[in-house]
Structure formats: C-alpha cells, structure tokens
Amino acid sequence: MTAGMLTTILIAMLGGAIRVSTPFMFVALGETITEKSGRINLGLEGNLVLGAMVAYGVSYETGQPWLGVLCAGFSGVFLGLIHGLICSLPRVNDIAVGIAMMTFGIGVAFFFGKPYIQPSAPRLESLPLGNWSDNPALRSALEINPLFFVGIIMAAVIWWMLANTRPGVILRMVGDSEPSARAMGVNPIKVRVLATAAGGFMAGVGGAFLSLSYPGSWNEGLSSGQGLMAVALVIFARWNPLRCILAALLFGAAGAIGPALQSVGISQGYYFFNAAPYILTLFIMIASARSGASAAVAPGELSIVK
Amino acid sequence: MLETRFSRRSILKSGAAGFAVATLPLGFATRAVAQTPVILGVVYVGPRDDFGWNQAQAVAIEVLKTVPNVTVIEEENVPETDAVTQSMESMINLDGANLILGTSFGYFDPFMIDLAKKYPDVQFRHAAPLWNDTMPMNLGGYFAYLNQAHFVNGVAAGLSSPTGKLGFVAAKPIPTVLSNINSFLLGARSVNPAATVQVIFTGEWSMPVREAEAANALVDAGCDVLTCHVDGPKVVIETAESRGVKCCGHNADQGPLAPNGFITGAEYKWVTIYQMFADMLAKGEILPNVVVGGYHNDMVQNSPYGAGATPEAIAAADAAMAALKEGKPIYVGPLNDNQGNLVIEGTMDNYDPVLDGMNYLLEGVIGSIT
Numbered sequence: 001m002t003a004g005m006l007t008t009i010l011i012a013m014l015g016g017a018i019r020v021s022t023p024f025m026f027v028a029l030g031e032t033i034t035e036k037s038g039r040i041n042l043g044l045e046g047n048l049v050l051g052a053m054v055a056y057g058v059s060y061e062t063g064q065p066w067l068g069v070l071c072a073g074f075s076g077v078f079l080g081l082i083h084g085l086i087c088s089l090p091r092v093n094d095i096a097v098g099i100a101m102m103t104f105g106i107g108v109a110f111f112f113g114k115p116y117i118q119p120s121a122p123r124l125e126s127l128p129l130g131n132w133s134d135n136p137a138l139r140s141a142l143e144i145n146p147l148f149f150v151g152i153i154m155a156a157v158i159w160w161m162l163a164n165t166r167p168g169v170i171l172r173m174v175g176d177s178e179p180s181a182r183a184m185g186v187n188p189i190k191v192r193v194l195a196t197a198a199g200g201f202m203a204g205v206g207g208a209f210l211s212l213s214y215p216g217s218w219n220e221g222l223s224s225g226q227g228l229m230a231v232a233l234v235i236f237a238r239w240n241p242l243r244c245i246l247a248a249l250l251f252g253a254a255g256a257i258g259p260a261l262q263s264v265g266i267s268q269g270y271y272f273f274n275a276a277p278y279i280l281t282l283f284i285m286i287a288s289a290r291s292g293a294s295a296a297v298a299p300g301e302l303s304i305v306k
Numbered sequence: 307m308l309e310t311r312f313s314r315r316s317i318l319k320s321g322a323a324g325f326a327v328a329t330l331p332l333g334f335a336t337r338a339v340a341q342t343p344v345i346l347g348v349v350y351v352g353p354r355d356d357f358g359w360n361q362a363q364a365v366a367i368e369v370l371k372t373v374p375n376v377t378v379i380e381e382e383n384v385p386e387t388d389a390v391t392q393s394m395e396s397m398i399n400l401d402g403a404n405l406i407l408g409t410s411f412g413y414f415d416p417f418m419i420d421l422a423k424k425y426p427d428v429q430f431r432h433a434a435p436l437w438n439d440t441m442p443m444n445l446g447g448y449f450a451y452l453n454q455a456h457f458v459n460g461v462a463a464g465l466s467s468p469t470g471k472l473g474f475v476a477a478k479p480i481p482t483v484l485s486n487i488n489s490f491l492l493g494a495r496s497v498n499p500a501a502t503v504q505v506i507f508t509g510e511w512s513m514p515v516r517e518a519e520a521a522n523a524l525v526d527a528g529c530d531v532l533t534c535h536v537d538g539p540k541v542v543i544e545t546a547e548s549r550g551v552k553c554c555g556h557n558a559d560q561g562p563l564a565p566n567g568f569i570t571g572a573e574y575k576w577v578t579i580y581q582m583f584a585d586m587l588a589k590g591e592i593l594p595n596v597v598v599g600g601y602h603n604d605m606v607q608n609s610p611y612g613a614g615a616t617p618e619a620i621a622a623a624d625a626a627m628a629a630l631k632e633g634k635p636i637y638v639g640p641l642n643d644n645q646g647n648l649v650i651e652g653t654m655d656n657y658d659p660v661l662d663g664m665n666y667l668l669e670g671v672i673g674s675i676t
Contacts, residue, residue, distance in 0.1 A: 012523055019522075020515060110353075110383075117355045120544075120563065137526035140549060214518060215541045216548075220353050220383065221512035256519055262506040263523035267674035274509050274516065 005264040008137065012263070015141030016256020017249045018148060019214045023048060023206040023223075024248035025151040027230030029158060030076075030202030032241055035234060036162065037195035038175040038188070038301030041083050042098030044203040045227030046105020047076040051207025053109040053116065056218035060121035065212050069124070069147070072208035073201040079105050080200020084193035094303055102227070116218050124212045145213045147205070151248075154202070155241040162241070171195060175299035203227065229281065236284050238297050254280045343375050344405055344587050347397035349390060350382040351410035352512060356538040358557040363409045363433070365558075366576030373584045379403065386412030394421055398428055405429045405593075411480065418445060429593060434482070435662050437595055446595035448579050450605035451656060452482075452557075453489035454630050455572030456533075458608050459554040460493020460503075461626045462569045463531040465619035466552055470494070470501040473529030475520045477511045477536045479675035481664040486535050486572070488668045489636050490554075495670060497622055504529055505673035511537040521545040531569065531614075543568070552614035559609040568612025570623060578605050600656060601630035630656070637661065642669045 027044050034041045051072035059068035083101045087094045130142030162168040174181045174191045181188045210226075211218045233251060237243035258274035261267070354364035360382065371378050379401050384393045390413045397403040398421075406428060408418050414432045422430045422445035430445045437447035463472050472494055476483050487505055494501035504527060506520040513536075521532055521542045533554035534542040540563060546553035547564040555561065555571020579597055586593055599605030608627065611620050630636075637654040643666035654661055667673055 008526060012526060015522065015526075016519060020519070114353070114355065117353060118357065140522065140526065210515075215514045215545065216518075217514070217540050217544060219356060219512075219514060219538055219540065221538070222514050224510075224513055224515070226515070255516070256523075259506050259508075259516065259520040259523040260526075262520070262673065263504065263527040265672060267505075267507075267672075268676055270507050270674070271509055 005266075008264050009257070009260045011135070011137045011141050012256045012260030013253040015137070016260070017253035018141065018144055019252065020255050021245075021248040021252035022145065022148050022151055022209045022213070023226055024230045024233060024251055025148075025155070025245055026206030026209065027203045027227050028233045028237060028244040028248055029151065029155055029241055030199035030206070031231050031234045032199075032237070032239055032244055033158065033171070033202070034080075034196050034199035035239060035302060036171050036175045036299055037192045038178065038299050039084070039087060039094050039192050039196055040098060040231075040302060040304065041080065041101070041196055041199055042095055042228070042231060043079060043083055043101030043105060044098075044199070044231060045223060045225065046102040046109075047079050047200050047203035048207040048210070048227035048230075049223050050075050050079060050105040050109040051204030052211035052222050053113040053207075053218055054204070055208030056121050056211040057113070057116045059123070059212055060116060060119050063122055065122050065124045068121075068212060069205055069208040072204040074204070076200035076202070076204020076207070077197045078200070079204075080197040081193065083200070084196035087196070088189045088193060110220055113218060113220070117220070120217070121212070123216050124209075126213065145209065147209050147213065152245055155245045159241040172299070175301050178301055203230075206230075229277070232281060232285065236281065236288055238288070239299065240297075251277050251281065342590060343377065344373075345401060345403045346370060346376055346378045346587075347394065347401065347403035347406045348378060348380045349384050349393050349397075349406070349408050349410075349413065350380065351386060351412075352383060352537050354380070354382050356512075357540040357560060357563070358536070358538040360409070360537065362558050362574050363576055366574075366580045367407075369577055369580045370584050370587070373588050376584070376587055384410075386410055386417075388417070391417045391421060394418070394430075398425055403428065405431070405587075407431050407433070409433045411482070414447075431593060435596075435598055435659075439595075443595065446593065446597075448597035449599075450574050450576070450579070451485075451598065451600035452572050452574055452606055453485040454600040454636065454656060455606040455608050456486040456556075457489040457493040457630070457636050458623050458626050459533060459570060459572050460490040460495075460501075461497055462493075462608075462611070462615055462619040462623040463490070463533070463552070463554055464494030464496070464498040464501045465622055466569050466614055466616050467494075467498075467501070467531045469528065469530050470498050471527075471529045471531075472501060472503045473521075473524030473527070473532045474503050474505040474671075474673075475517055475524065475532065475534035475536060475542050476505050476507050478509065479507060479665075481662055483535045484664045484667060484675065485661060486556075487671060487673075488664070488666075490533060491668055491670050492636055493626065496626070501670070503671045505667065505671055507673070507675075508536065514538070514541045517541045518545050522549065525549045525551055555609050561609055561612045565613060567614040568609075569614040569619065570611050571609035573607050573609055575605050575607050578603070598657060601627065602633055602656075643667060644669050644671050644673075 054075040055068035055072035058071045059065040126143040130139035174188045233247040237247045254277040350360045352360040422442040435449040491503040508516045531552045532546040543560045543563045552567040639650040641650040
C-alpha cells in the first residue's frame with residue numbers, strides 16, 4: 001500500500017466519520033437519556049425513520065429545512081411519549097414495547113412518506129470548513145453539517161447536566177434505584193416518561209440529518225438499521241454521553257472503510273470490509289462486556305440488568 | 307405453522323367460492339375463452355416510486371390496467387425471501403389471481419419455481435432471463451437487455467469526461483449487473499481507448515448511506531462521471547451532482563435530479579413488453595414463456611440528454627443507438643477479463659445466452675467481484 005493510498009483511505013475515514021456519525025450520535029445520546037432513567041427504548045429506529053420522513057416532508061412543503069428538523073424532533077417526542085406511557089402500565093416489558101414502537105414508527109413513516117420519495121426537498125446547508133486545503137477530497141470531507149456540532153455540544157451539555165445538576169441527579173437516581181427515588185419524593189414514572197420523550201426527540205433529529213443532509217433524500221431503505229446499531233453503541237459507550245460521540249465517530253469511520261478500500265483498488269473481499277462496522281461493534285461489545293466496569297456503571301433499574 | 311396457514315387458506319378458498327374452483331381451470335389454463343377475467347398480481351421488491359427499477363416497472367404496468375377484464379393487484383416492498391411466496395399465495399388464494407408477475411431477480415429461484423409447480427393453473431412470469439424448458443410451462447421470463455443502453459451511456463460518458471476515469475456504483479455482482487458495467491466500459495472505450503471504469507460494490511440493492519459513501523469514494527479517487535446499478539439511483543445521482551461531477555442514470559429518467567451534470571441514462575421500456583402482454587390478454591391468449599429484447603425491438607431506451615453531455619457525445623451516442631437498432635454487436639472479441647484471462651474469443655450476438663452467465667469484469671474495469 002502506497003502513502004497516497006493510505007492518505008486516501010484516512011481522508012475517506014475522516015469524512016465518513018463526520019458524515020455518517022451524526023445520526024448515530026443523536027440516537028445514542030437520546031438512548032443514553034432514556035436508559036439513565038431505567039428504561040430501554042429499542043424503538044428509536046422507528047423514531048429515526050419517522051423523523052427522516054417528517055423532516056423531508058416539512059422541508060419540502062415549507063421550504064424551511066430547519067423547521068423540518070424541529071418537526072422531526074417532535075415526531076420523536078410523540079413516539080417516545082407513547083412508549084413511555086405504555087411502559088408505565090404495570091407488568092409491561094419495555095423491550096417488547098420498543099420493538100412494537102419501532103415497527104409502528106416505520107409503518108407510519110412509510111404510509112405518509114409515499115408522496116415524498118420523488119420530490120427534492122431543500123436540504124440543510126453544510127459549512128465548508130475545508131476551504132484552506134487544496135485537496136478536493138479533504139475539502140469534501142470537511143463539509144460539515146451544523147447538526148454534527150449541535151450533537152457534540154448536546155453531548156457535553158448532557159454529560160455536564162448528569163453530573164452537576166439537580167435534574168441530572170434525579171434522572172440517575174430514578175435509573176439506579178427506584179426505592180431511593182420514591183423516598184426522596186420523586187415520581188419515577190413521570191421522570192421516565194419525560195426521559196423517553198427527550199430521547200425520542202434526539203432520535204427524531206437524527207433522522208432529520210439522514211433525509212436532509214447525508215445521504216440527503218427520503219426513501220424507504222434510508223436507515224437500514226442505524227437506529228438499532230446506535231442503541232447497541234450506548235452499551236459500548238457505557239452510558240456516557242461523551243463516549244457516545246467517540247463510539248459514533250468510530251462507527252462512521254469503520255463504515256467508510258469498505259467503499260474507500262475499493263476506491264483505491266483493494267477490491268477483494270468487499271463483503272467483509274462492508275461488514276467492518278458490525279464486526280468492530282461485536283468485538284468492542286465482547287471486550288467491554290467482559291470488563292466488570294461496564295456492569296458497574298449500568299443503571300440499576302434497567303430490565304436487562306435487574 | 308406453515309401447515310395451519312395453508313389449511314386455513316384452503317378452507318377459505320373452497321368455502322368462499324365454488325366460483326374460484328370452477329372458473330379458474332376452465333378459463334385460463336385451457337387458454338380458450340376470450341374475455342375471461344384476468345386477475346393479475348404484481349409483486350415489487352421496493353416502493354413503486356423509487357426513481358428506479360420498481361418505478362420503471364410500475365409505470366409500465368399502468369398499461370395493463372387499461373385492458374377490459376384485467377384487474378391488477380399490486381404489492382410492494384416484498385423481500386426476496388419466503389415473504390414473496392406468502393404474498394403470491396395470498397394473491398392466488400384470497401384474490402383469485404390467475405397471472406402473477408414477479409418483478410425482482412431473487413423471486414425466481416426457488417420461490418416462483420415452487421409456486422408454479424404447486425399452482426399449475428396459475429401463470430407466472432418473472433422479469434429476468436432465467437426460465438428454461440426444463441421448468442414448468444406455466445412459468446416464464448421476460449427481460450430487456452439494459453446493457454445496450456449502458457453501452458450508449460458509456461459512449462456519451464467517454465466523450466463527456468475530461469479524464470476518461472468513470473465510476474460505477476453497483477449493487478451485487480450478478481450477470482445482469484456485470485454486463486451493464488462491461489458494456490459501459492466498452493461504450494466508453496469505443497470512443498476513448500484509454501477510458502477506465504472503477505466499480506464499487508455495495509452488496510445491497512438499496513443501501514442509501516453506503517451508496518453515498520461509494521459515490522464520494524469514487525469522486526475522491528478522481529472519477530469525473532458516475533453511474534450506477536442499484537434499485538434507487540437517486541442518492542448516487544444527487545451525490546454526483548453535489549460533488550460537481552457528471553453522471554449517467556439508470557432504470558428511470560434522473561435528468562431532473564442533476565440539472566448541471568446529467569449526461570443521459572439507461573432506461574427500460576417495459577411498456578413495450580406490457581403492451582404486448584395487454585394485447586395478448588385482451589385476445590385471451592396465453593403469454594409466451596420467453597420474451598427478450600433490446601434496442602432492436604424498442605425495449606430499452608436512453609434518457610433525454612442533459613447539460614453534462616457534450617455535442618460530440620450526443621452525436622456519437624445517437625450513432626451508437628442507431629447501430630444497436632441494426633444489431634451491431636457490443637462484445638467483439640478477443641476480450642480479456644481484468645485478471646488477464648481470455649473470456650470472449652469471437653464476436654458475440656447481443657442476445658447470445660452465453661452472455662447471461664457473465665461472471666467477470668473486463669480489462670479496463672478496476673474492481674473485483676469477490
């Protein structure tokens with residue numbers, strides 16, 4: 001492998017990390033909020049797809065892509081609230097409800113999304129941050145969507161809030177020990193419903209990125225399971241918002257390996273390289289699950305931990 | 307579980323309608339009676355408005371809806387798995403379908419072959435050249451050789467590309483896709499002997515994020531014309547346009563998606579086949595087992611030229627189209643694959659069945675099928 005090929009691959013991985021990571025970032029951050037409250041919402045794939053459809057539809061109808069992003073967030077709140085409220089009924093399993101909500105969200109999105117597959121909606125403008133470089137590949141890799149930075153800022157804010165603010169402490173308390181929360185006079189159900197709705201909002205915004213920025217159009221194969229992968233990334237990130245960012249970037253970079261290797265002429269075994277992100281996740285999950293540290297930081301009220 | 311499903315359906319069928327049991331065998335299978343109601347079930351692998359394969363099919367199917375006595379029922383987003391068996395069986399048993407069109411490559415083997423054996427009174431037709439006479443006679447295939455239109459794409463691309471480096475985003479290395487890639491190369495080399503085609507396989511018919519990544523990777527590798535063979539080319543075309551390179555379309559007219567860079571596109575003209583089907587059904591005739599075609603019988607076409615096509619490219623592409631209509635061969639040997647093996651010795655007719663088994667990329671294509 002020559003130096004030029006290596007540069008190409010590294011630039012492609014950098015670009016891939018920036019382009020592909022944003023939806024993972026938002027879904028993973030949303031799921032972190034929800035899981036910190038002691039609930040698992042596996043339905044965020046549905047939020048992602050519905051968010052993508054709503055954002056595209058609103059952007060097309062109004063010509064305002066940012067309004068589309070906002071509406072996508074609220075479509076996520078809608079799904080999150082349903083999940084949160086159903087799971088608040090006695091003896092309801094949040095994982096099963098999550099799978100149902102995933103199918104529901106996808107179904108609603110496909111049903112209302114039919115008229116929006118064809119038209120081209122106004123997209124979110126990216127910031128050309130690579131203009132200092134004369135390498136076209138690098139310039140393209142550094143065309144960064146503002147939502148990418150919003151995601152990073154959100155991660156820092158959530159991390160800070162969880163550690164230092166009263167709402168953050170209440171959220172963690174509800175997630176770690178319901179009896180303690182009750183003893184403190186906190187209503188765990190209310191907190192969990194709000195946390196699931198907030199998580200739903202984030203996932204909806206992640207969907208808006210898919211349809212309005214990259215790849216930047218609405219169709220029914222758009223997400224192909226990214227919402228589910230992001231939920232797995234949360235465990236890998238050990239419920240830490242800052243690590244969610246790293247996990248999302250790593251996953252995005254791994255996804256760029258397959259096409260990048262083929263583009264420099266290493267084309268044997270592309271099925272294997274295309275599977276790189278999933279293989280990577282699998283290994284990291286095994287590595288991180290084996291360490292006792294992961295179990296130690298898992299919210300105590302999660303149904304998979306209890 | 308399967309047992310229960312079938313028995314429930316059988317009960318439904320026999321209970322609900324002596325009609326179905328009595329009229330179907332008499333009507334269709336004995337091929338005699340004109341004006342027998344045809345209930346036509348069409349199954350698609352994706353959404354009917356995907357700017358690509360499924361849309362091209364669905365638009366043409368409209369022709370069949372205008373035939374009196376033909377009722378069309380459609381189902382979309384049916385994966386190439388046991389799901390297609392279930393869809394088709396429910397069309398047969400619940401809707402009384404007596405003609406089924408399966409429009410995706412992977413529906414055929416084993417699903418449609420098994421169904422044809424199980425329901426000998428129902429006619430099955432599949433949109434690929436996979437049928438042969440060892441298979442049930444109530445099964446068949448129809449197909450247009452889109453590689454002829456990709457050859458024209460190649461001619462236009464070869465003269466519209468300043469560098470001669472062309473890029474191809476492909477789904478899976480099946481013969482149809484490989485033939486499109488190879489024909490695109492041969493078209494480009496017919497006008498620019500130094501042209502190359504770099505191919506990236508995504509491994510899936512529809513995987514928008516990876517298609518966008520592949521398109522970006524090709525542009526980063528220096529390609530200045532992109533084309534593709536995936537179910538919905540919208541993402542590749544829009545990515546090419548936003549990166550400022552030219553593009554050729556596939557399956558449907560994507561010209562409006564790329565106002566600056568669109569050259570031309572390879573399109574099926576399914577309407578020719580379906581119009582033929584419609585005429586035959588109106589007369590009560592049974593459909594042929596094999597229908598194939600290309601430029602010579604108006605079954606493929608190229609999209610209207612876009613702003614990316616240079617005047618020389620348009621002239622050369624028009625000439626190439628005219629030659630294909632006369633039957634000018636695309637694969638003229640000797641040709642080597644990109645591993646250096648001789649794969650085509652002499653001149654191949656454009657419809658030579660040997661080409662249906664294509665499993666190589668020609669010299670000049672950068673990429674690998676494994």
